[in-house]
Amino acid sequence: MAIAILTSGGDCAGMNPAIKQFVDYCFSKNIQPYLIYDGLEGLIDGDIKKASYEDVAGMMHQGGTMIRSSRSKRFFEYEYRKIAYENLQKHGIDKLIILGGDGSFRALDQFYKDFGVNFVGIPSTIDNDIFGTEYCLGVDTALNIIREATDAVRDTSASFKRACVIETMGRDCGYLALVSAITCGAEVCIIPELEYDLDKIGKRLKEELKNGRKYIVCIVAEGCNSQVCTNTNGLVKWLEEDVGIETRATILGHVQRGGNPTVYDRLMASEFATYAIDKILDDEKCNHVIVYNKSEFQFVSIDYVNSQKYEIKKELLDLARRLIN
Numbered sequence: 001m002a003i004a005i006l007t008s009g010g011d012c013a014g015m016n017p018a019i020k021q022f023v024d025y026c027f028s029k030n031i032q033p034y035l036i037y038d039g040l041e042g043l044i045d046g047d048i049k050k051a052s053y054e055d056v057a058g059m060m061h062q063g064g065t066m067i068r069s070s071r072s073k074r075f076f077e078y079e080y081r082k083i084a085y086e087n088l089q090k091h092g093i094d095k096l097i098i099l100g101g102d103g104s105f106r107a108l109d110q111f112y113k114d115f116g117v118n119f120v121g122i123p124s125t126i127d128n129d130i131f132g133t134e135y136c137l138g139v140d141t142a143l144n145i146i147r148e149a150t151d152a153v154r155d156t157s158a159s160f161k162r163a164c165v166i167e168t169m170g171r172d173c174g175y176l177a178l179v180s181a182i183t184c185g186a187e188v189c190i191i192p193e194l195e196y197d198l199d200k201i202g203k204r205l206k207e208e209l210k211n212g213r214k215y216i217v218c219i220v221a222e223g224c225n226s227q228v229c230t231n232t233n234g235l236v237k238w239l240e241e242d243v244g245i246e247t248r249a250t251i252l253g254h255v256q257r258g259g260n261p262t263v264y265d266r267l268m269a270s271e272f273a274t275y276a277i278d279k280i281l282d283d284e285k286c287n288h289v290i291v292y293n294k295s296e297f298q299f300v301s302i303d304y305v306n307s308q309k310y311e312i313k314k315e316l317l318d319l320a321r322r323l324i325n
């Protein structure tokens with residue numbers, strides 16, 4: 001019996017601390033851990049290595065994933081999954097821990113159905129958009145990067161009496177933009193989940209500018225680009241032409257995916273990894289995702305994770321209602 005770890009889909013801060021804990025904890029239980037490099041692509045290509053303490057030394061503070069990640073078209077095909085399975089067999093690996101999003105969990109669930117390889121999925125995505133868990137690894141670090149960037153952009157906006165539009169990542173989900181708008185003290189928050197009224201926002205902003213406001217901070221979610229929302233360019237145009245304030249846009253992009261993991265993500269990584277290993281070692285059959293709700297870790301089925309679309313909780317949305325009118 002042997003156990004391996006891989007990272008798949010979008011990387012995030014916290015993956016390295018989880019990999020380190022995986023290796024250290026397996027050794028403490030006298031189990032040989034394996035590392036699979038390059039995600040599902042590496043699984044197909046047989047890029048699998050016995051882990052040693054040296055492999056994970058000094059990686060606690062590093063962002064991204066030192067065993068790298070990938071999105072794999074080949075893994076959708078049975079033929080390649082079979083090759084992946086044969087690669088695992090060569091090392092006697094029958095258990096996998098995967099750090100990724102719901103796509104990666106679906107991939108391993110298919111793999112489990114094909115060949116019975118047990119796995120536990122650890123929700124890891126800066127988007128925080130996996131149904132069934134309040135928290136996904138990497139979110140706290142991404143939020144802190146957005147906060148630092150927004151604080152800096154606000155400084156220069158205030159110096160020039162300008163507005164700024166800051167675009168966060170999140171794919172279709174507005175979580176990062178929402179929490180950032182609330183915690184960075186933004187004046188406007190545009191996300192796919194909240195209906196907004198530009199006329200009302202415009203009137204409010206003009207009134208505030210008349211009363212001495214020196215700058216405006218707008219936070220907009222990446223998801224607005226593909227949805228029926230005003231996107232970053234649209235907002236810049238509207239601020240300049242309708243509200244009448246010089247405006248600059250900052251699209252934060254991939255800086256949000258890097259950076260040293262925060263203390264919270266390091267701790268969550270250790271806990272997620274430890275509980276996941278305990279579960280996979282205890283259960284004869286295991287195709288679960290570990291989730292975190294109300295300060296507790298639980299295990300749920302892939303079907304449950306896939307049964308609904310993630311929705312931001314109402315109480316959090318309510319905190320931003322004054323930023324959309």
Ligand SMILES: Nc1ncnc2c1ncn2[C@@H]1O[C@H](COP(=O)(O)OP(=O)(O)O)[C@@H](O)[C@H]1O
Nearest residue numbers: 009010071072075076100101102103104106107
């Ligand atoms: N139904 C599936 N069958 C096989 N492989 C899948 C399936 N769904 C997703 N995958 C694999 O999982 C990878 C990661 O999924 P993706 O949605 O890109 O990222 P995430 O895990 O962050 O949601 C995909 O590139 C693909 O290789």
Ligand SMILES: O=P(O)(O)OC[C@H]1O[C@](O)(COP(=O)(O)O)[C@@H](O)[C@@H]1O
Nearest residue numbers: 009010101124125126127169170171
């Ligand atoms: O790195 P890429 O391929 O450009 O993907 C960008 C996307 O990945 C993310 O950063 C993270 O998404 P996942 O964790 O679901 O892969 C999204 O916020 C963003 O839309």
